[in-house]
Structures are given as C-alpha cells and as structure tokens.
Amino acid sequence: MIRWIALAVVLLASAMPARADDYEFPASAAPVRMLVVGSTTDIGIIRPVIEAYQRSNPSVAIRYRELTTNALFSEARDACAGKRPADDVVLSSAMDLQVKLVNDGCASTVLRPGLQLLPDYARWRDQLFGLTYEPSVIVYNRRAVAEWEAPVDHFALLDLLRQPDRFTGRIGTYDIESSGLGYLFATLDDQRSSTWGRLIEGMGRNEVKLYCCTQEILDRVADGRLTLGYNVLGSYALAEAREKPELAVIVPSDYTLVLTRAAYVPDNAVNKADAGAFLEFTQGPEGRRILNEEALLFSPLDGADYLFRELGRAGGESRTIRPIALGPALMVGLDQMKRRLFLKQWRDSLGIAED
Known part of the structure; x- marks a missing residue:
C-alpha cells in the first residue's frame, strides 16, 4: 500500500525530484502498477526499450535506477538479506556478480515462453537471463x-x-x-x-x-x-x-x-508479474528490433547478424566470437x-x- 501511495505522489506535479541516477516513466493509463528496475545500463541506451514496453503496457509506471556494477551488487545483496527494499528487476553487465546473487538464493524462478528460447549460455536455472549480446x-x-x-x-x-x-x-x-x-x-x-x-x-x-x-x-x-x-x-x-x-x-x-547483460527477478520483489513480462518483452519481436537496430545492445537470439552488419563485415566471422556463459x-x-x-x-x- 505504501508503494502505491508513493507512486501516486510521483504522478502529481508536486512530486519530489528523483535522485540524479533515478528516472521516472509515469504510466499513461489506470490502474497504475509500479515496476522498479535497478540497472547498470545507461539510461540513454535503454530508454527506447522502456518506452516501447510502456506503449504495450500503459498501466505500468517504471522507476529506473542507474548504478555502477559494484554499487548495484551491494544494494541487491542487502535487499536479498532484507536490509532494504528489493528492486523488481536487477540488470547488470557484471555477469559474475549476478551469478553469485542467484546462487545465494536471491532470485525467483521465471517461466516465460519467450525467455525459454534463449540459448543455453544466456539462461541459468530459469532464474538468470542474458538479455544482450555485447x-x-x-x-x-x-x-x-x-x-x-x-x-x-x-x-x-x-x-x-x-x-x-x-x-x-x-x-x-x-x-x-x-x-x-x-x-x-x-x-x-x-x-x-x-x-x-x-x-x-x-x-x-x-x-x-x-x-x-x-x-x-x-x-x-x-x-x-x-x-x-x-x-x-x-x-x-x-x-x-x-x-x-x-x-x-x-x-x-x-x-x-x-557479454550478455544478465537480469533476474528478486525472490522478495513486489511486482514479479510485470518484472517477468518486461524481461520477456526484451526478447520478443519489438524488443529484439530495438536491441538490434536502435540500442545496439543486440539480442542473444539473433543479434550476431546485426552486430556484423553494423561493423560492415560478414557474419561468417562470428566463429571467433566467444559468448560468456552464465x-x-x-x-x-x-x-x-x-x-x-x-x-x-x-x-x-x-x-x-x-x-
């Protein structure tokens, strides 16, 4: 209940300003649900993904928290121990730190058809998912x-x-x-x-x-x-x-x-449903189009071809590529x-x- 009240305040003109590394994406339809994403990805890179997701889910307001890899790991570890509120999604380029958090029991299981299509190196325990190909x-x-x-x-x-x-x-x-x-x-x-x-x-x-x-x-x-x-x-x-x-x-x-930017839904997240839907969206047709063509984060599903196209090189050269497995x-x-x-x-x- 407290969280919904806080969201209502954000949506009003009298809302308190967010921290410098926090970004608010208000919902455009009611009833409003809040999704909190803690991430190491620059907002300028991931903004098109967030905005596209909201066009398909207008009732979801998103608070995007941008941190360094070590700071996000520290906060996620504290949240796992119940020392601070958990984000709904934790997304980081530090794959090893993400694996440790999941190994320590911090993640919930997410069974979404779109995420099941990810290659083996980009999916672990149905709890940690690699969303990019960088x-x-x-x-x-x-x-x-x-x-x-x-x-x-x-x-x-x-x-x-x-x-x-x-x-x-x-x-x-x-x-x-x-x-x-x-x-x-x-x-x-x-x-x-x-x-x-x-x-x-x-x-x-x-x-x-x-x-x-x-x-x-x-x-x-x-x-x-x-x-x-x-x-x-x-x-x-x-x-x-x-x-x-x-x-x-x-x-x-x-x-x-x-690298594949790894994401999980904390076991004590408040909004697990929208968190799982957001992760799945990134690997759907529109999410992949944005990752591959706009954000240039690329998708593990089909991003290799787009990567080499961006470089002006033949995709056959991908034999020297070594994806880091989760x-x-x-x-x-x-x-x-x-x-x-x-x-x-x-x-x-x-x-x-x-x-």
Missing part, C-alpha cells in the same frame, strides 16, 4: 592511428604497443578494482588468452589510464585525449561511433569475448584469495604501488 572491443581514434596499422587482433595490439613513446599515457581501459565489468573481462582474458600477461605489461609500460566506466574511455578516445581503448563494451562503442566518425571500433579477429564457473574469480592474487599481478604489471 562484444568486448578495441577502439581507436582515426586521426591518431591509420586504418592500415589498426590492431585487428590481440597480437597486433601487442606489436603496436611496442612503439616507444607513441602511446605513453594514451591508452585507456577499465580500473578492474572499481569496475565489476572490467574485472570480469580481465579474469576471462587471463583464462582464455595467451596474450593477457604481455598485454597488461605493455599497457603498464605505456602508463595506461584507468577508468570506471565505458563512456569515460569512449569520450577520451573520440576527442583525442586517448588514442586507444581496450576491452570496451562494443554496444556503447558502436552507438558512439554512429555519432562520431573519428571513433573506430575493432572486434578482434583472434577471439572476442561477448553459470557457476563465473564465480571462480570472486574467490577472495584468488581475487587478491589476481589484483596483485595486475598492479605489479601496470606498476601500480600498493596503498
């Missing part, structure tokens, strides 16, 4: 790197970084101590690639700059403050490249990790001892002093 890419500034010398794979990137002084202070990547997504990409690179150790050493020699978020890297590469960005989310990069032609995007040809294997890197050792190796390679 490659980890290299970006560069076309004014600083000629197309003929652009690194088409991780080995070519290694060679490029050996050029003295050219890239000093001009490379950006995630700060894996503050970015859950960055940590996930780094641990998987370490597990699946023979180049990871040499790459971070090369970036360390070039005084790599570290950032919490994808957009910070993209902004700096696009305006020339950085020359290269490594392990950047391809969905955001491709959307930015549509507007800024000086930004070039490379899907490495030797291997490319593909499941317990992702929690290996979350073991505290292994995390400390991995971060120590990372700091040592980059020349970062201990606090």
Whole structure:
C-alpha cells in the first residue's frame, strides 16, 4: 500500500525530484502498477526499450535506477538479506556478480515462453537471463592511428604497443578494482588468452589510464585525449561511433569475448508479474528490433547478424566470437584469495604501488 501511495505522489506535479541516477516513466493509463528496475545500463541506451514496453503496457509506471556494477551488487545483496527494499528487476553487465546473487538464493524462478528460447549460455536455472549480446572491443581514434596499422587482433595490439613513446599515457581501459565489468573481462582474458600477461605489461609500460566506466574511455578516445581503448563494451562503442566518425571500433579477429547483460527477478520483489513480462518483452519481436537496430545492445537470439552488419563485415566471422556463459564457473574469480592474487599481478604489471 505504501508503494502505491508513493507512486501516486510521483504522478502529481508536486512530486519530489528523483535522485540524479533515478528516472521516472509515469504510466499513461489506470490502474497504475509500479515496476522498479535497478540497472547498470545507461539510461540513454535503454530508454527506447522502456518506452516501447510502456506503449504495450500503459498501466505500468517504471522507476529506473542507474548504478555502477559494484554499487548495484551491494544494494541487491542487502535487499536479498532484507536490509532494504528489493528492486523488481536487477540488470547488470557484471555477469559474475549476478551469478553469485542467484546462487545465494536471491532470485525467483521465471517461466516465460519467450525467455525459454534463449540459448543455453544466456539462461541459468530459469532464474538468470542474458538479455544482450555485447562484444568486448578495441577502439581507436582515426586521426591518431591509420586504418592500415589498426590492431585487428590481440597480437597486433601487442606489436603496436611496442612503439616507444607513441602511446605513453594514451591508452585507456577499465580500473578492474572499481569496475565489476572490467574485472570480469580481465579474469576471462587471463583464462582464455595467451596474450593477457604481455598485454597488461605493455599497457603498464605505456602508463595506461584507468577508468570506471565505458563512456569515460569512449569520450577520451573520440576527442583525442586517448588514442586507444581496450576491452570496451562494443554496444556503447558502436552507438558512439554512429555519432562520431573519428571513433573506430575493432572486434578482434583472434577471439572476442561477448557479454550478455544478465537480469533476474528478486525472490522478495513486489511486482514479479510485470518484472517477468518486461524481461520477456526484451526478447520478443519489438524488443529484439530495438536491441538490434536502435540500442545496439543486440539480442542473444539473433543479434550476431546485426552486430556484423553494423561493423560492415560478414557474419561468417562470428566463429571467433566467444559468448560468456552464465553459470557457476563465473564465480571462480570472486574467490577472495584468488581475487587478491589476481589484483596483485595486475598492479605489479601496470606498476601500480600498493596503498
């Protein structure tokens, strides 16, 4: 009851302003139901999905809460323990943290036909669902790197970084101590690639700059403050490249990790029905059209073709794509001892002093 009263207040002109990272999407029809989404996805990227869902469900008001991966994990963990109200949907790019929350019993089972169609790597226990198909890419500034010398794979990137002084202070990547997504990409690179150790050493020699978020890297590469960005989310990069032609995007040809943005409905969520319907909508015809053509988040169902079409490349090249599967294997890197050792190796390679 308290929640419905709060919603009514939001819909009135006298409503209190939302926090800077909260966005309100009022319902256009009665009776009104509230859906609360906690997410790491930038509002500018996911807004078309929300608005399309509301056109089909005009009685649903949506409160969208945008947080960093680590902040969302902390709040979701507290909600699971009953220390704060739960969101109705928890959506994060930090797949490993999402798996841990579900493994800890925080999620409810969602049996929706549209979600059952997801490939095995994008569905776990009928509780955690991968809604997107997003490659980890290299970006560069076309004014600083000629197309003929652009690194088409991780080995070519290694060679490029050996050029003295050219890239000093001009490379950006995630700060894996503050970015859950960055940590996930780094641990998987370490597990699946023979180049990871040499790459971070090369970036360390070039005084790599570290950032919490994808957009910070993209902004700096696009305006020339950085020359290269490594392990950047391809969905955001491709959307930015549509507007800024000086930004070039490379899907490495030797291997490319593909993230699927994972969502679950908390076991103690208030509005489970609309939460499940929202997740299913993203994989329906209209949801997939928006993911594939507008948001460039792409869908696990058919997004690979759209991804390569956006890149202007043949879909047959998808054989080098390596989707990251949802499941317990992702929690290996979350073991505290292994995390400390991995971060120590990372700091040592980059020349970062201990606090």
